[in-house]
Amino acid sequence: MNVFRRRSTKKKDQQGHNQAANGYNNPSDPNTCTSKVEQLSEKEIPQQNLAELLGVTPDVNPSEGPETDSAQQKLRDVRLIRASVSQHLPKPPSDLDQNLQQHLVNVQDTVRSELMRLSPRLEKMGLIGSLIDCYHHQTLDHICDLFKKVQSSQKTFELMNWVLHPYLSQDLLVHPDHQENAPIKKGDFPLSTELVAKAEKLLLENVQKEVRKCLDQILLIHTNQDDDSEESCIGLYVDIIQLVNVMPEEAQEINSKLSHDIREVCFQELKMFLGRYTAEQTKILGEKAKKAIPNQIHFLKILKTCKEIKKHVQTKSEGIEDSLIQEIVATLENMEDFTLKLLMEIVADMAESRLQNYFTTKYKRFFLISDVETHFSKVSWCPDIQKRVMDEAYKLIAHTYLKHLVRSSQRKLRKCWSPDVVQKVIEDAELLHDTISKLAPGVEQWKLPELLEDENIDAVKITVATMQRSRYRVDEELLSTLLVWKGLSKSQAKQVLGALPEHEPRQTNSVSECRHF
Secondary structure, three states: OOOOOOOOOHHHHHHHHHHHHOOOOOOOOOOHHHHHHHHOOOOOHHHHHHHHHHHHOOOOOOOOOOOOHHHHHHOOOOOHHHHHHHHHHOOOOOHHHHHHHHHHHHHHHHHHHHHHHHHHHHHHHHOOHHHHHHHHHHHHHHHHHHHHHOOOHOOOOOOHHHHHHHOOOOOOOOOHHHHHHHOOOOOOHHHHHHHHHHHOOOHHHHHHHHHHHHHHHHHHHHOOOOOHHHHHHHHHHHHHHHHHHHHHHHHHHOOHHHHHHHHHHHHHHHHHHHHHHHHHHHHHHHHHHOOOOOOOOHHHHHHHHHHHHHHHHOOOOOOOHHHHHHHHHHHHHHHHHHHHHHHHHHHHHHHHHHHHHHOOOOOOOOOOOHHHHHHHHOOOHHHHHHHEEEEHHHHHHHHHHHHHHOOOOEEEHHHOOOOHHHHHHHHHHHHHHHHHHOOOOOOOOOOHHHHOOOHHHHHHHHHHHHHHHHOOOHHHHHHHHHHHOOOOHHHHHHHHHHHOOOHHHHHHHHHHHHHHH
């Protein structure tokens, strides 16, 4: 049975319905439902009968006599309809968040059932337009009130979906004879558009509050779970990314603009959270760095967290304000730089303490290796981060080793350190590489053994050029000293350094400067 099918179509009734449906400005205006009352049918019905049909108390004003004109009668009829709508619309349950879906179903069923019950009689009276309009406006007011009462953004999403789909569909409150001018058409009815705009604003406010609260809760939970387990180490960034991503993804099902706006709100909250997070972690790292040989896990955890959050933000940055993305990335990169710098300071202190007297004692064990193994344990949850850290540590240890090595000549080292100096240095270099390779497979090998084994100057040039292109590039002053320590004359060392490609631009510049003068 079609709720709105007329038994007889009258032009005057049709005009009354269209005008009543399209003449509203504000869902909260109590006079809205009477704005086009003059277009109603001249046919009247006794107040008592209409009140009984609507299930409300008759509207009798003592100041009005029993005999009233047609306009007054119609105003009374509309007031009765409004009272009936208000009486029949279900009231929100006390535990709204738990019963929201059922409440929306109840609202929808009530509207449909009342329209089916009243439609045949009120259509004859010329009041069907007022009935539809009053139900529409009071339903919108009711939904707007629900938006303010729900506690979570998830429930706001559910409300938004209900407004856009079940409510603004062609199945509810749409007159079948007026499909072309239906008052409720998805996206083109002013009142519905106004409601959606209000709903979006409330949704963004709810998202902002919820994201801020959840980010703080996530940090608190992971701070209290500060251990070396894989779950603890990856859980922080996984939870953060999931939180700031799930709501925009859900909003995408509603529309892309809402999804974009929610993502921007999430990123704004993420930016503020990262400010608090990095300040706290800077303090924690400073305390950990004071320990004799601090465990690296917390440092790796921060580096991994920063990397993954930065990757997510850059991946999802389309349409987001550039300055916001840049601020987030800068905060994360500054934290990465600080963490790596602090970690390398620890490595530098460790290397210095082991190597400053290493070359002065005969047959002394290379204790630095055991320190590296103690400080850096292999982890499975961030091989990319560990390789980055071990590359830097390898480079720093190699530089410190060379710095202390070349302070004594080979002749002196043979007396106080090892009879076969070159072989001992090669063994140390290979042991260092093997140790670091176990922790971070794929690290680039230090070319020191090859350099020491090269016997002619051309081979030395090739090896030095390879070294200077690698991660373990040595500054020229130290490299020159190493070449002389190896046995080359100063002129030969200068010749080797002069053959490096990076010397060519400086030669060209010098020639250019001479020509200029």
